[in-house]
Amino acid sequence: MTLSRDLINGPVKVVNVGLESFAHDLTSLGVANIHVEWRPPANGDPHLVRLLALIEENIDVINTANQKAINRLLEAQPKLIDIKLAGEVIPGFERNMILHSGPPITWSKMCGPMRGAVIGALIYEGLADNAEQAEKLAASGEIKFAPCHEYSAVGPMSGIISASMPVFVVENETAGNRAYSNFNEGLGKVLRFGANSPEIIERLRWIRDVLAPALRNAILACGGVDLKTLTAKALQMGDECHNRNLAATSLLTRTLMPALVKTCPPNKLEEVASFLAKNDHFYLNISMAACKAILDAAHGIPGSTLVTAMARNGVEFGIRVSGLGNEWFTAPAPYVKGLYFPGYNDEDANPDLGDSAITETCGLGGFAMAAAPAIVQFVGGTPQDALNYTLEMYNITLTSNPAYTIPNLGFRPTPTGIDVLKVVETGINPIINTGIAHREAGVGQIGAGLVRAPMECFVAALHRLAETIS
């Protein structure tokens, strides 16, 4: 009974839930208080309210599990340590395997950009000579499709990774786990948006044969790149490390350049340097791998309600939850609200696509929007809207990450670690900054904007949590 005793020894500090006038009275008396902008939980859905109440009975178990997950998340130290071919380095990778973004999907159900990218990857691998052959092969059942996420990997947009594509190797030095991601090819007509023409394949080969070895040597020569520090610096410089990676890419280039100058064949140096200089998003894939390495360390803790992945395959949006193993909880992928490049509009857009929402899952991207006022105009917003998005997200996260702070919020740590329970309770869908892909293969990116993760995924996960916990 120490707790009620503490109360009567004062000072009283009140959380007010309900009538706002009670909070005003306390404020007028100079009593510390905070008013909750309360709404009926789960938008008043009686069934969900019951489920939440049921789970609340076991909250001690959940809190303990979540604390463990949070510790692993916050203690993670992602470091870029190497570049290798996917088939050599990703555990369990098979020659005839193609990894894709989002939850599991079959060839017949894939959206246009993903199909286009699969075709490109099969040609790149030399398994097909042309698109027609590639399609036939993809449909034959000989190719094994699997989500990147199930192989410790992530890829933006279609997220296609095949055996001889080079991947970044990011190691979480704390837990020792590794995560992988493919290379960012730049903007425009690129494989991740489903483009697969000969020049695309040519660029992929150049990445494999020239860029990857050069960067690899530089990374090894530097003894790796500490991604936690680099990401933290980029946040201070106006990136949120999902839709804006300008600062991070510049920092990475600057970090690697002295080594690169020494290790890169002189006749290739200009090519490599120009490629980095022209691609503002080069860091995106590395940022994603870092987030994946962090979140995988927090995955698989029984009872934990932490979301460890949000990913989309262009047809479905799926999430994974730490305490629920490798099960996906899915809903139809929503359309992105945003701005289009010249010549495109809503009708051209594919539903939301890619593993890049791993950044939001880790407290970056839309969750760190306050750090990147330059990109809020994507939603017709103002810098204040950017602050509001981040502030809203604190309501659905388990913690905030002291490693990543936001200057505009007085260096407040970013909201980190989405909690299934909080999402359902508040009815606040996680916000995601993302690109918009054309629904047809190969056209490429046609815009960018914001999307909210669908509530159905979280509700489905809540049902399963209720089964497993109570």
Add this chain to the structure above:
Amino acid sequence: MVIRWLIKPKMYQDSVKLMKLSAELRKQDGVKQASVIMATEMNKSTLQDIGMLVPEVAAANADDLAIIVAVDTEEQAQKAVELAEKLLNRAEVQQGETKQQFPKTLRSAVEALPGANLALISVPGTYAAAEALKALNLGLNVHLFSDNVTLEDEVRLKQIGTKKGLLVMGPDCGTAIIDGVPLAFANVVARGKIGIVGASGTGIQEATVLIERLGGGISHAIGTGGRDLLDEVGGQMMLLGIDLLEDDPATEVILLISKPAGPRTANKILDRVKQCKKPVVVNLLKGDLNAIQSAGVVGAATIEDAAYKAVALANGEEAVAMPENYWGDYSKQIAMLESQLGPNQRYIRGLFTGGTLADEAMVILSDIVGDIFSNIPLKPELKLPSARKSHKHTIVDLGDDEFTRGRPHPMIDPLPRNERLMQEYADPEVGVILCDVVTGYGSHADPAGELARAVARARDAYPSNNPAVIAFVCGTEADPQPLSEQVKVLEKEGIFVLPSNAEAARAAGRIIKLHESRRV
């Protein structure tokens, strides 16, 4: 179709701003396509793809800005390009909405207020138990103001609270004062040596106010909710409250206020009180005073008497009953008011906003004038068939569920009492109208003014009826509605204002008694 363009050399603009601007242009009449871009190689290839790459733009440099529109007519083209220039030059003064960000859940609130130790919950009953459970799980004591929480939920919450060593005040707990902080409906009273645990809201308010008026002060007032002493709940919070006050160095005397307890629970409480190291005064309204006193505990029949005894004990004196005429001799005013009554004006009508105050008035009045009908009667046979219609001597609790369903409590919104007052005033058999005026935090900003105006309207409407209107103010000088001002407003309207609920009830009874004796 017309394609028009304009190149602005060496004018860098952020690509997102340009995309937004392009989107605005595309909304204009006749505009088929519009692009405002930096003339980079990539942007030029996109223009090429949509057939809008004119040679001049193709020749532009990456640091040149290009406006390109495809429209139906020359005139529209002119307009579109002009608009683009205007938008480019527009200073971005547009301000986002700076809304104050309140946390949306108890959990986020606790993160935002480190050291929070109490949740004051007043959400609708269906959700209240779940919020209270969250609060307990977050290690917060709970003041559950909400009503309509099931008894089952109350029992469970209090079991959890007891296990965790946290207070669960309520459900339906109107009042508490913790470490000098008034919570929900509460008066601002002096700090002092008397600690209260009470199962009634206005009962606690009246006790704290009277203790202050009698020269004492309050250490804490812990509300338990009206059902705490039912055997189902077992007085869990009353027992925890006694434990807390017994160990609290600031508390020297403990005052328990409650409606009648379940038999098992009453015994449990009395046993506990007998063990208590500090003196305890017990006021069980409508309860059996003899049982309390035979248990060797200081009992009190009314809240007023309990306050008097508690103050005496706090002063180190003996707890004797409050003397008659303690507040003064009101015989003159009583005689004067009685003299204005017509021969048929024989009934008392009490219109109360506080349930416990109504109870106390009934306990006092039934000793003086006999049976009192009510919506919350002392005996079942005295229940009004319709709460909205008085019968003989009647006291109604206007704060009862029947009146408050779907509308604010009459302590906040006086309209129901104003209407009822008119109804009673119109009745030629009514001799006394008795009202409470409850001030303090949570209450209406000017309850006395509301009552005075309602009385004035009734007098205008029924000038030939002249019942005595009697009131008292449950409030203190430090309340947001200062006591002296509230009293002044009532007296100005010719309302007879007495210092306590009990005294007001006695005065009402004496007027009717006197009138009866003179009629005979």
